[in-house]
Amino acid sequence: MKITDQIHFFPWMDMRVNNGNTIFVDGPVKVLIDPGHAQTWPLVERQMSAQGLDTGHVDLVIATHGHPDHFEAAASFPPPTRIAMHPDEERYIAEIGPAFYQAMGLRAPEVRVDLHLQEGDLKLGDTEWLVIHAPGHSPGSICLYQPQDKVLITGDVVFAMGVGRTDFPGGSGDLLKRSIRNLSALEVDVLLPGHGQAVRGAAEVKQNFAFIEQAYFPML
Numbered sequence: 001m002k003i004t005d006q007i008h009f010f011p012w013m014d015m016r017v018n019n020g021n022t023i024f025v026d027g028p029v030k031v032l033i034d035p036g037h038a039q040t041w042p043l044v045e046r047q048m049s050a051q052g053l054d055t056g057h058v059d060l061v062i063a064t065h066g067h068p069d070h071f072e073a074a075a076s077f078p079p080p081t082r083i084a085m086h087p088d089e090e091r092y093i094a095e096i097g098p099a100f101y102q103a104m105g106l107r108a109p110e111v112r113v114d115l116h117l118q119e120g121d122l123k124l125g126d127t128e129w130l131v132i133h134a135p136g137h138s139p140g141s142i143c144l145y146q147p148q149d150k151v152l153i154t155g156d157v158v159f160a161m162g163v164g165r166t167d168f169p170g171g172s173g174d175l176l177k178r179s180i181r182n183l184s185a186l187e188v189d190v191l192l193p194g195h196g197q198a199v200r201g202a203a204e205v206k207q208n209f210a211f212i213e214q215a216y217f218p219m220l
């Protein structure tokens, strides 16, 4: 699904398989955000190829966080592709990774993080982005905001009518609430979550944040 000339969204629609949504940012620097599970990556790759996107050339893989349904396939991208995540997430995955992945019947991928993404500006090719540290679902979760087109990529922090789990190791309801409040202050026209469908339209995004605050915050 084409969101802008550069941003392509590949929502995972098969509910029988837990896989995160993948986002591809085209342009002078080609960026893949959350490639997903290793065994489901070929299916995403096929969809990208069908849209004429060159999956053989990815400059940067960004993980919104290190859970297997977002990050496992990062191991399929050897150098010169660079792998990026928040430093807190790299530490977290190094600590809990093997046990966490094992609990899901998986082997933790060799963590090769080439680039740390901290809160602040990020230039991808000719486009300015903002990295937002948004802990709560995991300690080093990040969201990515592109102010020009008002696109917000939220990983497992916010979904359409939902929020990320806080019961995994390293989760925190208080931190998640703080992170979501922080995100809700942004001007957003398109919200691209890590699971489920996109939220499109400024009013719909505002409504989504309002619903979450009302329905989920008391439980967090």
Ligand SMILES: [Zn+2]
Residues within 6 Å of the ligand: 065, 067, 137, 156
């Ligand atoms: Zn997750």
